[in-house]
Amino acid sequence: MRDRARQRAMAEAKSHRASPEELREASKRLKEGEERERRYARLLRIRSLRDEFQSERPLEEPNAPRSLLLAIVMTIASFLLCAGCAGGAFFALQLANQKPDPTVTTANFWDNMEHQQYAEIHNSELSPTLRVRYDESTFVSQANQADTDYGKVTSAVATGRAGDMTKTAQFTYAVTRGNHTYTVTLALSTHSGTWGIDDLGAAIDPASAGVPTPTPTATPLESPTTTPTSPTGDIGMRRNVA
Numbered sequence: 001m002r003d004r005a006r007q008r009a010m011a012e013a014k015s016h017r018a019s020p021e022e023l024r025e026a027s028k029r030l031k032e033g034e035e036r037e038r039r040y041a042r043l044l045r046i047r048s049l050r051d052e053f054q055s056e057r058p059l060e061e062p063n064a065p066r067s068l069l070l071a072i073v074m075t076i077a078s079f080l081l082c083a084g085c086a087g088g089a090f091f092a093l094q095l096a097n098q099k100p101d102p103t104v105t106t107a108n109f110w111d112n113m114e115h116q117q118y119a120e121i122h123n124s125e126l127s128p129t130l131r132v133r134y135d136e137s138t139f140v141s142q143a144n145q146a147d148t149d150y151g152k153v154t155s156a157v158a159t160g161r162a163g164d165m166t167k168t169a170q171f172t173y174a175v176t177r178g179n180h181t182y183t184v185t186l187a188l189s190t191h192s193g194t195w196g197i198d199d200l201g202a203a204i205d206p207a208s209a210g211v212p213t214p215t216p217t218a219t220p221l222e223s224p225t226t227t228p229t230s231p232t233g234d235i236g237m238r239r240n241v242a
Helices: 002-013 018-056 063-097 102-114 120-124 129-131 136-148 231-241
Strands: 153-162 168-177 180-191 194-199
Touching: 063 102, 102 153, 102 180, 102 194, 120 136, 129 180, 129 194, 136 168
Parallel strands: none
Antiparallel strands: 153 168, 168 180, 180 194
16 A cells, blocks of 8 residues: 555656756756865865975974073063163163262362362363353463462361352352461352353452561661771882871
């Protein structure tokens, strides 16, 4: 019975005529199957080319020790670069915030006074106003004259200070010249961000601080000499007179 039913169904299927819609769908399915086959063939071709390329030019495996050494070197170089940048920025900030110190100017002044570097004082420690008041030759001449009259400066000991130390400052010193010790007050102010001495006080004029002016030593005059009269000459004159 079952065999007869199957044979009947197959006979009906063979005698059945496909509709136009079924024919179109069958044609479409056939084309899709061909496209799939082409894509699959292309994929196989690409895989084959890739395998062939890798077999001819195998990839070089990285050397682990060399890679580790390179990583260490790069890490150290990066650290040093960052440290250098940070240090440079720090010192630049410190330099920008650094304020001039008037004591540096006064220390240089007295050091040059002791070494009689008066041209250096005029060009470096005096303020522009004082450099106009004293040209270099006048300042050097007066300083040398003070050394000649009172002795050169051998020490200057700070005894006091005044002023705000940002724009103005005054320093008092006990200065020793030769056998004399007297008081000198230096007045300073800032000019274009640098300190300069506006008033020298008695630095090169000890007489203004009460140091006695040395008196010149008188040179003794030569006494006139008398020529003694010869006794024989007197006799001859007497004889002539007689």
